Ligand SMILES: *[C@@H]1O[C@H](CO)[C@@H](O)[C@H](O)[C@H]1NC(C)=O
């Protein structure tokens with residue numbers, strides 16, 4: 477067996493990572509770390525992968541302690557999540573406090589939890605009881621954080637699907653669905669009061685998939701194209717994502733708020749789909765995510781908010797083999813579970829190989845890191 481070569485590569489990896497200075501990347505890209513799969517690498521390996529990618533902002537859909545512990549003392553900022561099944565309980569101050577005490581507080585400050593999303597795409601369900609519980613749950617979690625003195629470091633929000641819009645074009649005419657008006661109005665007041673961002677999951681891919689003959693592919697993929705002009709504002713849009721974000725800004729403004737930032741909590745493109753899922757190819761996914769990364773690096777704002785660099789979490793880190801729905805749902809990942817990239821995103825060659833791949837090598841790694849630390853200590857002493 478090539479144990480020596482494996483050890484040598486581990487050594488390289490360790491040296492490479494220990495060489496990296498602590499970095500503050502500010503508005504670098506974030507990534508959604510979804511775990512609806514039975515074949516994902518351990519969180520400690522994922523920590524290496526993200527570090528090698530320079531990704532320092534991660535969004536989880538839960539508060540998985542295995543992940544939060546594995547990322548302790550790293551420079552990674554976390555958005556953690558409370559699933560919709562928790563909303564009812566989170567309207568109860570005692571249960572909300574227990575959840576924060578058990579799932580959040582023990583990880584602070586060594587793991588940088590900066591935000592809690594209470595519920596995900598709640599208005600996509602038809603369960604109006606869930607709709608009614610959303611804001612009370614957000615408020616109760618927020619009050620708990622205040623009581624524990626954590627509200628300055630951890631903000632409270634929720635993530636919406638773009639379906640909450642009744643009008644999305646032109647962007648300046650953006651408006652929320654009428655049946656959601658009373659709920660969203662109250663939620664916006666909450667955001668303004670506690671100064672937390674409004675999150676949307678925005679997928680130009682869906683617009684293309686359902687209308688491939690009318691939606692120009694270059695416009696959704698951030699490729700050179702003639703763009704569209706908002707006839708009311710005369711603002712020019714060269715891609716659909718920015719138009720979607722500005723439509724949300726308009727909808728918020730129509731409810732009287734100009735004091736709330738819109739952020740993209742999910743966007744992405746599938747590399748594979750069913751026969752009827754037009755456009756789901758590795759080439760398109762590579763263009764979408766690669767072009768998006770370049771724009772994030774340039775700190776671009778949207779046409780309506782040119783001075784607010786758009787804040788984006790790409791969906792997703794890994795393909796997730798246990799997700800329901802069409803084939804595309806299981807193929808949004810930048811990486812296969814074994815750590816190889818699904819496609820080249822074209823922005824620098826920073827796609828590392830995962831060099832250790834089983835629990836026994838993981839243990840070998842920790843023993844080995846310890847050894848390195850001891851040697852380093854002896855050398856410095
Ligand atoms: C990580 O970011 C730093 C500075 O932000 C940059 O110099 C470096 O090239 C990046 N590394 C990779 C692998 O992208």
Ligand SMILES: *[C@@H]1O[C@H](CO)[C@@H](O)[C@H](O)[C@H]1NC(C)=O
Nearest residue numbers: 560561562563564565566571
């Ligand atoms: C909600 O609270 C009840 C009673 O404490 C508990 O049995 C149930 O498991 C909780 N639900 C969730 C999703 O945690």
Ligand SMILES: *[C@@H]1O[C@H](CO)[C@@H](O)[C@H](O)[C@H]1NC(C)=O
Nearest residue numbers: 597598599600601602603604
């Ligand atoms: C919600 O209800 C509408 C019409 O009542 C239906 O078309 C839609 O499929 C339902 N959605 C879900 C997620 O159940």
